[in-house]
Amino acid sequence: MSWTDERIDQLKGMWERGLTASQIADELGGVSRNAVIGKAHRLGLQSRPSPVKANETPKKAAAPAPRKPATAPDVEASRAAAPVVSAPAPIRAPVAAPAAPATPTPAAAAATDAPPPPPQPRIISVGPGGFLRQGPGDQQAPIPPAPPRRLVPAKPSAEIADKTTLLDLTERICKWPMGHPGEPDFHFCGEQVNPGFPYCVEHCGRAYQAQLPRGTRRPPPPLPFGGPRVR
DNA sequence: CCCTGATTCGC
DNA sequence: GCGAATCAGG
Numbered sequence: 001m002s003w004t005d006e007r008i009d010q011l012k013g014m015w016e017r018g019l020t021a022s023q024i025a026d027e028l029g030g031v032s033r034n035a036v037i038g039k040a041h042r043l044g045l046q047s048r049p050s051p052v053k054a055n056e057t058p059k060k061a062a063a064p065a066p067r068k069p070a071t072a073p074d075v076e077a078s079r080a081a082a083p084v085v086s087a088p089a090p091i092r093a094p095v096a097a098p099a100a101p102a103t104p105t106p107a108a109a110a111a112t113d114a115p116p117p118p119p120q121p122r123i124i125s126v127g128p129g130g131f132l133r134q135g136p137g138d139q140q141a142p143i144p145p146a147p148p149r150r151l152v153p154a155k156p157s158a159e160i161a162d163k164t165t166l167l168d169l170t171e172r173i174c175k176w177p178m179g180h181p182g183e184p185d186f187h188f189c190g191e192q193v194n195p196g197f198p199y200c201v202e203h204c205g206r207a208y209q210a211q212l213p214r215g216t217r218r219p220p221p222p223l224p225f226g227g228p229r230v231r
Numbered sequence: 232c233c234c235t236g237a238t239t240c241g242c
Numbered sequence: 243g244c245g246a247a248t249c250a251g252g
Contacts, residue, residue, distance in 0.1 A: 239247085
Protein backbone atom coordinates (compact mmCIF):
# COMPACT_ATOMS: atom_id res chain seq x y z
CA MET A 1 0.00 0.00 0.00
CA SER A 2 1.17 3.47 -0.72
CA TRP A 3 0.33 6.79 0.78
CA THR A 4 -2.22 8.23 -1.54
CA ASP A 5 -3.58 11.66 -0.91
CA GLU A 6 -6.77 10.15 0.34
CA ARG A 7 -5.05 7.89 2.79
CA ILE A 8 -2.90 10.74 3.98
CA ASP A 9 -6.02 12.76 4.63
CA GLN A 10 -7.50 9.91 6.59
CA LEU A 11 -4.33 9.61 8.56
CA LYS A 12 -4.30 13.30 9.37
CA GLY A 13 -7.91 13.28 10.42
CA MET A 14 -7.67 10.30 12.67
CA TRP A 15 -4.40 11.43 14.14
CA GLU A 16 -5.78 14.81 15.01
CA ARG A 17 -8.91 13.23 16.40
CA GLY A 18 -6.76 11.43 18.89
CA LEU A 19 -6.94 7.92 17.60
CA THR A 20 -3.91 5.85 18.41
CA ALA A 21 -1.47 4.83 15.76
CA SER A 22 -2.61 1.24 16.04
CA GLN A 23 -6.21 2.16 15.48
CA ILE A 24 -5.30 4.28 12.52
CA ALA A 25 -3.15 1.53 11.14
CA ASP A 26 -5.71 -1.20 11.08
CA GLU A 27 -8.38 1.21 10.05
CA LEU A 28 -6.46 2.21 6.99
CA GLY A 29 -5.32 -1.30 6.45
CA GLY A 30 -2.20 -2.43 4.72
CA VAL A 31 0.06 -0.46 6.95
CA SER A 32 1.63 -1.10 10.26
CA ARG A 33 1.45 0.98 13.36
CA ASN A 34 5.02 2.02 12.77
CA ALA A 35 4.23 3.08 9.27
CA VAL A 36 1.52 5.31 10.57
CA ILE A 37 3.76 6.86 13.16
CA GLY A 38 6.55 7.31 10.71
CA LYS A 39 4.28 8.93 8.21
CA ALA A 40 2.70 11.13 10.81
CA HIS A 41 6.06 12.46 11.81
CA ARG A 42 7.14 12.91 8.27
CA LEU A 43 4.01 14.91 7.66
CA GLY A 44 4.94 17.08 10.55
CA LEU A 45 1.98 16.03 12.62
CA GLN A 46 3.22 16.69 16.04
CA SER A 47 2.03 14.10 18.38
CA ARG A 48 0.61 14.86 21.67
CA PRO A 49 1.34 13.13 24.95
CA SER A 50 3.66 10.32 24.28
CA PRO A 51 4.46 7.85 26.99
CA VAL A 52 8.12 8.19 26.27
CA LYS A 53 8.89 11.83 26.35
CA ALA A 54 8.53 12.89 29.92
CA ASN A 55 11.89 14.34 30.86
CA GLU A 56 14.49 16.07 28.85
CA THR A 57 17.56 16.04 31.00
CA PRO A 58 20.63 15.63 28.85
CA LYS A 59 23.11 15.00 31.59
CA LYS A 60 26.51 13.68 30.68
CA ALA A 61 26.23 10.38 28.87
CA ALA A 62 22.73 10.50 27.53
CA ALA A 63 20.63 7.47 26.93
CA PRO A 64 20.36 7.70 23.13
CA ALA A 65 23.78 6.39 22.41
CA PRO A 66 23.74 2.64 21.79
CA ARG A 67 22.72 3.22 18.25
CA LYS A 68 24.91 2.14 15.46
CA PRO A 69 27.52 4.88 15.07
CA ALA A 70 27.07 4.80 11.32
CA THR A 71 28.46 8.10 10.10
CA ALA A 72 29.59 11.21 11.85
CA PRO A 73 29.16 10.45 15.54
CA ASP A 74 30.35 13.96 16.31
CA VAL A 75 26.91 15.28 15.62
CA GLU A 76 25.45 13.65 18.66
CA ALA A 77 28.40 14.71 20.75
CA SER A 78 27.96 18.34 19.84
CA ARG A 79 24.26 18.10 20.45
CA ALA A 80 24.78 16.72 23.90
CA ALA A 81 27.24 19.40 24.85
CA ALA A 82 25.28 22.29 23.46
CA PRO A 83 22.34 22.83 25.80
CA VAL A 84 24.09 24.62 28.61
CA VAL A 85 21.07 26.77 29.15
CA SER A 86 18.27 24.31 29.25
CA ALA A 87 14.83 25.55 28.42
CA PRO A 88 12.83 26.25 31.56
CA ALA A 89 10.09 23.68 31.57
CA PRO A 90 8.46 23.95 28.17
CA ILE A 91 5.01 23.31 29.44
CA ARG A 92 2.49 24.26 26.87
CA ALA A 93 -0.61 25.81 28.31
CA PRO A 94 -3.57 24.68 26.17
CA VAL A 95 -5.46 27.83 26.89
CA ALA A 96 -4.17 31.32 26.65
CA ALA A 97 -3.62 32.91 29.99
CA PRO A 98 -6.30 35.43 30.88
CA ALA A 99 -5.16 38.89 30.08
CA ALA A 100 -4.26 41.02 33.01
CA PRO A 101 -7.12 43.36 33.93
CA ALA A 102 -5.66 46.63 32.82
CA THR A 103 -8.91 48.43 33.44
CA PRO A 104 -10.43 47.46 36.78
CA THR A 105 -14.10 47.54 35.92
CA PRO A 106 -15.87 44.73 37.76
CA ALA A 107 -19.18 45.67 36.29
CA ALA A 108 -17.95 45.14 32.80
CA ALA A 109 -16.36 41.90 33.77
CA ALA A 110 -19.58 40.50 35.12
CA ALA A 111 -21.46 41.52 32.04
CA THR A 112 -20.96 38.81 29.52
CA ASP A 113 -17.70 37.04 29.32
CA ALA A 114 -16.16 37.00 32.74
CA PRO A 115 -12.80 35.28 32.57
CA PRO A 116 -11.99 32.68 35.21
CA PRO A 117 -11.39 34.64 38.41
CA PRO A 118 -7.72 34.76 39.30
CA PRO A 119 -6.84 33.44 42.72
CA GLN A 120 -7.10 36.77 44.40
CA PRO A 121 -9.23 37.59 47.45
CA ARG A 122 -11.30 39.90 45.35
CA ILE A 123 -14.73 38.60 46.17
CA ILE A 124 -16.01 36.05 48.57
CA SER A 125 -14.81 32.74 47.39
CA VAL A 126 -17.45 30.28 46.46
CA GLY A 127 -16.70 26.78 45.41
CA PRO A 128 -17.17 25.61 41.88
CA GLY A 129 -20.84 25.52 41.28
CA GLY A 130 -21.49 26.97 44.67
CA PHE A 131 -24.01 29.69 45.22
CA LEU A 132 -24.28 32.37 47.78
CA ARG A 133 -27.34 31.81 49.84
CA GLN A 134 -29.63 34.78 49.77
CA GLY A 135 -31.79 35.75 52.65
CA PRO A 136 -35.55 35.53 52.15
CA GLY A 137 -35.89 39.26 52.05
CA ASP A 138 -32.92 40.01 49.93
CA GLN A 139 -33.83 41.49 46.65
CA GLN A 140 -30.40 42.01 45.36
CA ALA A 141 -29.59 40.97 41.91
CA PRO A 142 -28.13 37.50 42.08
CA ILE A 143 -24.41 37.39 41.90
CA PRO A 144 -23.52 35.93 38.55
CA PRO A 145 -22.08 32.55 39.33
CA ALA A 146 -18.78 31.59 37.85
CA PRO A 147 -19.31 30.24 34.39
CA PRO A 148 -19.25 26.49 34.72
CA ARG A 149 -17.99 26.09 31.24
CA ARG A 150 -14.55 24.78 30.75
CA LEU A 151 -12.66 24.16 27.60
CA VAL A 152 -12.83 20.54 26.76
CA PRO A 153 -9.37 19.17 26.11
CA ALA A 154 -9.82 16.77 23.25
CA LYS A 155 -11.77 13.75 22.14
CA PRO A 156 -14.65 14.02 19.71
CA SER A 157 -17.94 13.25 21.38
CA ALA A 158 -18.84 11.77 24.69
CA GLU A 159 -20.89 9.23 22.85
CA ILE A 160 -17.99 7.14 21.75
CA ALA A 161 -16.04 7.95 24.84
CA ASP A 162 -16.10 4.71 26.78
CA LYS A 163 -17.74 2.50 24.26
CA THR A 164 -15.97 0.06 22.07
CA THR A 165 -16.67 1.06 18.52
CA LEU A 166 -15.75 -0.61 15.32
CA LEU A 167 -12.56 1.35 15.32
CA ASP A 168 -11.53 -0.08 18.63
CA LEU A 169 -11.65 -3.69 17.60
CA THR A 170 -8.38 -5.54 17.51
CA GLU A 171 -7.47 -9.17 17.60
CA ARG A 172 -7.64 -9.23 21.35
CA ILE A 173 -10.76 -7.22 21.87
CA CYS A 174 -14.04 -9.03 22.35
CA LYS A 175 -16.19 -8.41 19.31
CA TRP A 176 -19.46 -9.42 20.85
CA PRO A 177 -21.98 -6.87 19.70
CA MET A 178 -23.91 -4.95 22.28
CA GLY A 179 -27.17 -3.70 20.99
CA HIS A 180 -27.93 -3.68 17.31
CA PRO A 181 -26.21 -2.04 14.39
CA GLY A 182 -27.82 1.22 13.53
CA GLU A 183 -28.74 2.04 17.04
CA PRO A 184 -27.05 5.16 18.27
CA ASP A 185 -25.23 3.41 21.04
CA PHE A 186 -24.36 0.24 19.23
CA HIS A 187 -20.96 -0.92 20.35
CA PHE A 188 -18.95 -3.99 21.14
CA CYS A 189 -18.12 -5.78 24.31
CA GLY A 190 -14.54 -4.64 24.38
CA GLU A 191 -13.31 -7.06 26.99
CA GLN A 192 -10.08 -8.93 26.57
CA VAL A 193 -10.64 -11.93 24.41
CA ASN A 194 -10.42 -15.49 25.44
CA PRO A 195 -7.10 -16.21 23.73
CA GLY A 196 -7.72 -17.85 20.41
CA PHE A 197 -11.30 -16.71 20.22
CA PRO A 198 -12.89 -13.54 18.97
CA TYR A 199 -14.84 -13.11 22.18
CA CYS A 200 -14.12 -12.77 25.83
CA VAL A 201 -14.61 -15.74 28.08
CA GLU A 202 -18.11 -14.78 28.99
CA HIS A 203 -19.24 -14.35 25.43
CA CYS A 204 -17.42 -17.45 24.29
CA GLY A 205 -19.77 -19.20 26.63
CA ARG A 206 -22.63 -17.70 24.72
CA ALA A 207 -21.19 -18.26 21.29
CA TYR A 208 -19.99 -21.78 21.75
CA GLN A 209 -22.40 -23.97 23.61
CA ALA A 210 -21.74 -27.57 24.35
CA GLN A 211 -23.74 -30.06 22.42
CA LEU A 212 -26.40 -31.38 24.67
CA PRO A 213 -26.91 -35.13 24.83
CA ARG A 214 -29.50 -36.51 22.51
CA GLY A 215 -32.95 -36.47 23.83
CA THR A 216 -32.49 -33.59 26.15
CA ARG A 217 -34.83 -30.92 25.00
CA ARG A 218 -34.46 -27.61 26.54
CA PRO A 219 -37.53 -25.51 26.15
CA PRO A 220 -36.15 -22.49 24.36
CA PRO A 221 -37.05 -19.09 25.65
CA PRO A 222 -39.58 -17.16 23.66
CA LEU A 223 -37.95 -16.20 20.43
CA PRO A 224 -38.10 -12.58 19.46
CA PHE A 225 -38.52 -13.18 15.78
CA GLY A 226 -41.41 -15.54 15.78
CA GLY A 227 -39.20 -18.55 15.96
CA PRO A 228 -37.40 -20.54 13.34
CA ARG A 229 -39.15 -22.17 10.51
CA VAL A 230 -40.13 -25.68 11.45
CA ARG A 231 -40.65 -28.19 8.72
C1' DC B 232 2.60 -9.40 29.06
C1' DC B 233 0.00 -5.66 26.81
C1' DC B 234 -0.18 -1.02 25.21
C1' DT B 235 1.69 3.68 23.64
C1' DG B 236 4.65 7.08 20.57
C1' DA B 237 9.73 8.33 19.25
C1' DT B 238 13.73 7.48 16.85
C1' DT B 239 17.03 5.43 13.94
C1' DC B 240 18.62 3.88 9.71
C1' DG B 241 18.83 0.54 5.75
C1' DC B 242 16.41 0.37 1.80
C1' DG C 243 10.05 8.67 1.44
C1' DC C 244 9.15 4.48 3.65
C1' DG C 245 8.74 1.42 7.59
C1' DA C 246 10.89 -2.47 10.47
C1' DA C 247 13.52 -2.57 14.38
C1' DT C 248 14.33 -0.77 18.45
C1' DC C 249 13.76 2.02 22.48
C1' DA C 250 11.38 3.50 26.49
C1' DG C 251 7.44 4.78 29.55
C1' DG C 252 2.81 3.28 31.30
